[in-house]
Structure formats: C-alpha cells, structure tokens
Amino acid sequence: MLEDEYQIDFFSDNGFIRKQCPKCGKYFWTRDQDRSTCGDAPCDPYSFIGNPVFKKKMELAEMREFYLKFFEEQDHTRIDRYPVIARWRDDIYLTIASIADFQPFVTSGQVPPPANPLTISQPCIRLSDLDAVGRSGRHLTTFEMMAHHAFNNSKKEIYWKDHTLELCDGLLDSLGADPMAVTYKEEPWAGGGNAGPCVETLIGGLEVATLVFMDLKQDKTGDINIKGDQYSKMDNYIVDTGYGLERFVWASKGSPTIYDAIFPSIVNELMGLAGIEHELENEEYTNILSQNARLAGLMDVSEKANLFELRKQVASSIGTTVEKLSSIMEPVESVYAITDHTRCLTFMLGDGGIPSNVKAGYLARLVIRRTLRMMKDLGINVPISEIVRMHIDTLPEYPEFQENFDVIEDILAHEERKFADTLDRGRRMMEKSARHYKKSGENIPLETIIDMYDSQGIPPEISKSVAAEVGVEVDLPDNFYSLVADKHSKSEEKEEKVIPFADRIAKLPKTKRLFYDEPNRMEFEGVVLDIFEKHIVLDNTLFYPEGGGQPADHGTLTVEDVVLNVVDTQIYNGVVVHTIDDIEDELHIRKGDLVVGRVDEERRMAHARHHTATHIINDAARDVLGSHIWQAGAQKFRDRARLDLSHYKRITQEELDQIELIANRTVMENKRVLSDWMDRTEAEQKYGFRLYQGGVPPGKMIRVMQVGNDIEACAGTHCTNTGLVGPIKILKTERIQDGVERLEYAAGEAAIKAMQDLESLVRDSSETLRVSAEQLPSTIGRFFDEWKDLKKENTKLKEDLAHARVSQLITDAETINDIRVIAKTVPHADSDELTKTAGELTQENDVVAVLISELDGVKIVAAAGDEAVKNGVNVGLIVKEMSTIVGGGGGGRPNMARGGGTDPSNMTGALDRGIELLKEQLE
C-alpha cells in the first residue's frame, strides 16, 4: 500500500508525526514526540488494566448510547441493528461486522444506504478464535461493533479520511482519553473481495477501533497488489469503521479481563455455581488475573505451546508453579468462556437460529456442545437455558429475546438431551472398542479416536478418559483437530451461472414487466427488441421469468400468422428473455416487429395458486409452531409445491393437521392479496427482516406482498384473493436436514387431484380386501397378525415334517468305517426343511447326512456329526463339488454346508459324487 494513502491532513494539522515501530516495523502516527513503539500488542503491553484510559466507568448500554449519540450529534443517522444470522447473505452465515449489513447491494452501489452517513451498533459473532475465548482475557465470540459509515461515489462524497479521523479522535477526546496516549497505526486491509488503506486506533496497548477506507475491489487486471492479489479502484468508496463496544467498556473500567468488565454479575453467579469464589476483591487473585491478561495480550493463546509459555511466564512472575497456576486459571477461564458462549447463544437463538447439523445451525450446535462440556467439567448442574436467561435479563435493550425465551428454552433442552444421548452412545461404543484393544494388548490407534469424533461426535478427551477407565492408553496429538480437517480437505468447484449473449443483453433496456399490475391478463402486444438464436427480447411482457422458486411461464408469441411456442422465460439483469422451441429455417420475425403474446393460463394459474399457498402455509406454520419459523427454501410446480421451514423438531401429525386447517381457513376468508412496490429501507423499517423469507432481492425498490397476515418481499405472481387459491392439501413432510422440515402440498385443482389419488389408493385397497374403507385398518391388522401366525405355524410344521422323516431316513443309513451315512433325495423339500432334517439327523455324533431335493432348481444340504468330523468328514467340500455338477455353487463349514444349482437333470449324478467323496474322506 502506498505511503501517500496515509498522508492525511488531519495528522499534519494536529501535530502528529509519522514513526516506524522498531519492534514490528509498521508505521504509525502519534502526537507524542518521545514515543517509539506503535502502541499495539505485542510491541506495547496493556497499560490500561487497573488504570482506565477513559474518565468514566461505563456499562455496555451507557457506552453504546454515548457512542451513537456522539455520532448523531455529528449529523449521522442512527439505524437499528441487523440480526446476527445473516439471512440476506449467501456467502456468510453470521453477521461478522457492521459492514456486512450493507453487503453486497449497498457497497456495490446497486442499492442506496438506509441513511448516509449512518451510525449503528451491530452485534456480531465470530467463532474463528473459539479456543482463545476465556483464556486470552480479550477474545469474545459475540461483540457489538459500533460503527459510523459513509458511502461515497464519484458523484457525491459525504466524507473520507480526514473527517473520519477527526470523528474518531473527537470521540476519544469526549470520553476523556489522553490525546498523547492515542496512536494510529497504518495497516492495509483486505477482505471479502475488497481492500483499502486502514488505520488502527490504539490506546493503552489496546486496539479499540479500526478505520477502513474501502476503495479497492479485487480485479485480476488491476494495478495495485495487496497480499498477493491484484486490485483496482472502485467508483464507490466507503468509510467502514469498527469500534469494539466491549473493548471501550473494558478500557473504561480497567478490569483484569474483558469478561469482568462486560458481564461481571453472570461471571460471579457462575463462579458460585462452580464452587469457585471469584475473589475480585482479593488482591493476590486479581494480580494473577491481571498479569495473565497483560501477558496473554502479547500472544496467540489458541496455540497450545503458547498457552504453556504464558503459564510459565505468569507462574514465574508471581512465584508459583505452572501446575498450581493452571489449577487456578483453568476453571476461571472456563467460567469466562461459558459466560461468553451463552451470550453468543442468546443472540443466535434469539434471532431465530436453529441448531442443526449443517450451515449456521451447526455453528449454534458447536457452541452449545462446547458450553455443555465446560459446564460438566466445572460441575455446573443447571440447564444451559438458565444461563441464557441471565443474559436476557441483563439485556433489556433486546426485548425480542425475552419474547422468544420459551422457544429458546425448549431448543436448548432439546439440544441438551441430544448431546447427552450422543455421549452415552459414544461412551458405550468407545468402551467396547477399548476392551477389544485391551484384549489384544494393543494401544488404540489414533484412527479409531478420529473416527469416534468424526462420525459419532465423541470428543477425543472423552474417548481418552473412557479408554483409561478400561485400562488402555491413548496418545492424543496436539494437532488432533487439524488431522480431522485433513480428512475432509478437498477442492470445491462452484458453478457460475452463464448468461447467454451477455454482451447483447447488456445493451438492451430493462423489460417492462406487465404481470405485476395485471396479474389476470394473459394476452399482450410487444415490440421485438432483439433476437438471437431461439431467444427473443421484447419491450414489455406478461411472461413471468423463473425466479423465487416459481417456474417460468410458457405460452405463445404470434407474428402475423406465425405462432411460436415459448418454452422458457428467464431474466438477466432486468432483461426478460423468451426462449422458443424449434424455429423454421427462415424466421419470420425481426427487430421492430409487433408480436402478440399469450401466456399459458392454466400453467400460470397453477403456479400462482401454489405461490400464494406457500405464503399462506408459511404463515400458518408460524402460527402453529412458533415465531422461529423461517423459510429455508421453496419451489413451486404445476402439480404441487414445497416449502422448507426451520424448526428444531419433527412436525407432528397433529401440528400438520392444524397447519392445513388454518391455511384453508385463510383461503375461505377470501382475503385480498395486496402488493406494493416500496422503498427498501422504508419496508425494512416497517416490517423488519421477516420480509426476507425467500432471500433478499436486489434493487432500491422491493415488492411487498401481503397474503393474510404474512408479509414478504416477493417478486412472484399471485392470486388476487386468497379464495382463488382453492383447497390446500398437505401431502407429506420430510426432514431434509436436522432443523429443516420440508412440507409438500398442493393447491387448487392440483389439491383436488392429489386427494382423488389418495382416495383411489384407499378404494383400491379396500376393493382388494373386499372390505369398506372404514374397516381397512382393522382388516390389515388382522391379516398381518394372521400372516405372522401362519409363518410361525409353517416353521413348526417343517420341523415336525423333518422330525417325521428322520426316523425313516435313519433306518436307511449305510455304515462306512463306523460312520452312518445317509445320502438321499427328499422330494419337494425346500432348503429350510433339508436343513432342519439334516440338523436333526446329526444330533447323533456318528451320522453324516447328504440331502438333495428338486425345488426351484436343486437344493443340497449336508451336515455331519462331531464324531464324523473328527474322522475327517468335511461336508463343505462335498457340497461345493456336488453343486457344480448341478450348475450352481455352494459351501459351508465341515459340519454344515448348503448349496444348489439350476439343473435338476443331474441330481443323481451329484448325489453319487457326494457319496464317493464321503467315502474318500472316511478312508
């Protein structure tokens, strides 16, 4: 990054000088002539601990308000926070920064910002430093990023570097910070395809703010190189700042750790539950914590080696052993981590996140399980929801969490039970495996432990302790988790959607879409703007292009007397492209022609019914299941539609019936379906993020649909009244992931058809059984029971038959070398009967039975008593050879073998050969 980027008037006008840090080599700006280091850890240690850098101690709410108010007074508009689950993004699951709220449409310039400039305090979740949370004294999974943003472009500049620095410095000043202690470090920033110069604001050794001047985008042909990637200048340039609310509070209090600063009451409560006295009043104790935090600030403690090094240094500086120190620190660190993690869960679940085995839900589960493990280690025996409740009680500024608490509690109870089940199951499996290895005297291979974790979810620590109980050693390498990750590493290819004739389409104006204003009109006139191969673009159209889970309209385009069939309709950057099926050699259509379009009404209406029904079902489901229900995907077809819903347990039949009933009531109420194009920001303020059930559409204006009580941003075609949807019939549910339920249903004529199909199933069944539909269940039950009884009886009869045969067969035995040999054909006996007969015959030790029958080809069974086996008989070999004679195969063990073949003509030959072999074996 060029040095020029940091030659900012604010610095020169305010007596700053630029220096290079002798430790890290980075450049920074300071008012202090005598300062030499940059002010960042590890070049400077924390100096604010026990020595606050701001005038007044503040709590989170007070600090947040102070910040927002400061920027409001500086002409910024305060806007509401966004959810921590980033539903409007398809590239990230969690909101990781305030700027994430405005990506991608605002930052790219497609959509104007809700206000400009604006200020916000955005709760963010980052799980990347999970291991350091609790240990480092400063890491959190959840934090609020306070920010002021200005969105500039070549036409209009709000403010840029100078004013940003002025505002930041002014804020610190108004908090009573010592100007001489503040440094600004140059640090080029890149991330998410953008980049730009950046300044880090440091005070007391702590980084409290990051000021990013985002003006570059990734571009292979760009002429600016940052960290190995090429970038070029953007037309938009954005002030992207981030001030850590929690760090500001910490700095204002000077507590030993950030955790003690931001949620002291919950930390204390948990210490009590864990049976640890948190002696913040105890000087020796706070000394240890402070030392630890200061030194931890200098290193990355997520590395095991570093953690040990940290312990060593702290131990020596307070004159104790590493072991002693660890025994003091570990429980405390766990309490910190639990407090942090439960706060994270409060936000995740409070914002409607559902634990799952995939996507954002998996992250929630990960955090839940980590927390439960630590709680167990500390002996904290309260439901995890109780700790979440403590957080909610201290967060009155988030009333929505309070409202959702019942569901949150249920989800957590559910997860707790699931995890307990998993551990139980895992422990049993591990015990078995451990016993197996103990028997063979081997150590348990690492592979087994990895498998246990990877496919059964058993943490390696638990595997190890279970193994130890059984008495087998396990070596856990430090890089265990990266070994697991290696197993999964593979390249991933994403398919880019290719736009046909992209350059021609780019030159065309956006197509006027008539279907919004006139949803019931099916015929229109249009002028041909362009034709390429089978694709036709008009100036306006009634054809709905595929989108929002609704398939494309079909129909016809007529030019004079030529009728063209439209088989697909797509939209690319606002240009609707109609695709027709085969065309004549000579296309009777050219630019400027007037065409008459007719939409296939039946198809369109079926889609519209299913689309409106989808909104109705979504609303009904939320009614029945709770407010955590979100659409996780949807697709409409002509004969049915499906809707994926986030829900943490299986939907029961009763709930399903209820949803169906409510949905049909909405239909019968025949409410008007309202739609309105609204300013995006206005709609968001009015209806919230509930709008975005089906993802976030681009554009300044969005179409807001109201169907019954359901309000969503939706670009599909709908019925004008709910009554037009007709009956709605839920066909089935499927669990497509843990935490996502799929509903399949039909509406209108499709529903009638579906019901008729179901009915005919019942009718056919009852006709087959010759009973009325009402009697079907009981009759089927009876048949099933009878079938079971008959099967048992059949088995019994075969045994009896076998028994009856035995007495006959035994008299025909031929004695060879003291062994009685029975080699016979048993007519019409199946394999089971032969087996039972042979089995009974060989109850006598000196008997060998070779039985053969003709049934579905040839069946052969041979058995030998113990005595016979001792004398060298191996019926496995005999049957094997016999079977090949009848065109099949067979085998078994020396005392029992079965086989058969497809060719009955050679049965006697096979039997003779069997006797021959037997004789050989007995000699």
Next chain:
RNA sequence: GGGCUUGUAGAUCAGUUGGAAGAUCGUCGCCUUUGCAAGGCGAAGGCCCUGGGUUCGAAUCCCAGCAAGUCCA
C-alpha cells in the same frame, strides 16, 4: 453443499470369509421366600427399515429410497 457412521426382540446391542437369527435387561408363567429384594426353571416376543440387484443361497455384498446420528466448509 460435501464426507463419514448406523437401522436386527419392548429397550440396549452381538451376529466372523454370504451358509441353522443370538445375548443382556425388561415382560409373562411356575418354583423358592412370612413378605420384599434376589435367585432357580421355563415361555412368549423378529416383514433382520423399505424396494430393487448379484447368488444355489443375503441380516451380511451392490444400487436406490426412507429414517437416525455425526463431522467439516
């Protein structure tokens, strides 16, 4: 989105190279005991998840589906 694991008696699980469906607990009956706990003897209880395929033969191998678990991005 991808990977891995698992579906067998009411429950928890065995079931070897494809070759006679098992154990433990629970249930029921009888015996023992003043009674209980327990013990002894015996019995009932299986569409081996579903549907295809391979094979003389599949709980076992292959494919598809359904269901459950789990890890990763």
